Amino acid sequence: MKPVKISEAVVRRLPLYLQVLNDLHKRDVQTVSSQELGNKLDLNPAQIRKDLAYFGDFGRKGIGYDVTYLIEKIRQILKLDQPLFVALVGAGNLGRALSNYTTYLKDNMKITAIFDANPSIIGTQINSLTVQPIDALKETVIALNIRIGIITVPAVEAQSVADRFVEAGIEGILNFAPTVLRVPDDIRIHYADFTTELLSLAYYLDKEGNEENEPAMD
Amino acid sequence: MKPVKISEAVVRRLPLYLQVLNDLHKRDVQTVSSQELGNKLDLNPAQIRKDLAYFGDFGRKGIGYDVTYLIEKIRQILKLDQPLFVALVGAGNLGRALSNYTTYLKDNMKITAIFDANPSIIGTQINSLTVQPIDALKETVIALNIRIGIITVPAVEAQSVADRFVEAGIEGILNFAPTVLRVPDDIRIHYADFTTELLSLAYYLDKEGNEENEPAMD
DNA sequence: TAGATTGTTAATCGATTAACAATC
């Protein structure tokens, strides 16, 4: 019916819309315009309207978008209207941090298994989950109907974890390790490597350090 | 001399190049072609050549790029040829994880101050740094010549931390909280919100859960 | 009715890719 290909840029903005909408909902706001959404997210209103229109006519001319309805619709689009189970490999600091974070996500995503290679970590509890050995990955992923895998191991181990995820039939991977992963085309990979963001941030700093004062512009 | 504006897309790829180059360097590879880099990063070789050519003629026709030289050049471009000091606010799980991570970064970036609002965390040690009260932020940032701030506090507190960073004269912010921040135009903000990545990942999963088997394609 | 705001088309803008002369 809708043969139009949705671009990645559009899909990546949907969670941002959801973020703001959830906030508005919490504050009992009933209706929001693309204008207001654009203000809050620093995005062009036309872009927001166009993004949403790819998926249906969710707004009302002259009125705007119903907050509750739009939340429901975006959840559906993102397939978050059903519980989605996630496995995490790498129970180090970052892994533990994410385990806490994502538990709080009310967005139907839940980490239901944690794995690690380190014998001294295996068997410990994180958020009521027992850390399992990596060898248990495939069996557990299948048994718990886990569809997304998070990788928080060092870069050198990331590919072998990805291989295990693929073998276990996972459909998507969120990789925190600073390395590009090789997986079959039908597996989706998103990268969450903050070192990239941090290093590129440095580019935008003012010139040569701030020991020297920059001359004023006027 | 070079009045060409460099796009964000280009700058964000530079750390990726650095990643692969560092790896090649470790394995004593002397020279690399745009073709090989493209293979490793899943990028078009022409794009890589074009990206690099914005900043100078770093390659040799018929040969490729000298690994060591290119690393040095990209470091210069990213202004990582000098030490760059970073402050972190939010000494929770994520903050602790990042403190460890970034310490290992040999790329001249170093977290040199950690802050938190929680009295029971203030005064504790993380990686030989003592967690300081937020009220000490401005003074410390100035004293230690800190130019980048990392925010790892809950979303509701993120804006007030950003305001403090701005007031302290920070030049760039890496925000892990899932919220858009308002800062003056001359302050650069990068977002490292993995919830966005995780939620958008769900969009690409196969249809309606995997209880039902999908019909095979052939 | 008048004001507001959507959905959508057309125009603009920007980024990626192909192609190739230059040259190591």
Place this chain on the structure above:
DNA sequence: TAGATTGTTAATCGATTAACAATC
């Protein structure tokens, strides 16, 4: 010299934005 690969221009592709008729 022949093969390889850069730097760069031109062509293509895709994404953003402006504008406006439709309509609540």
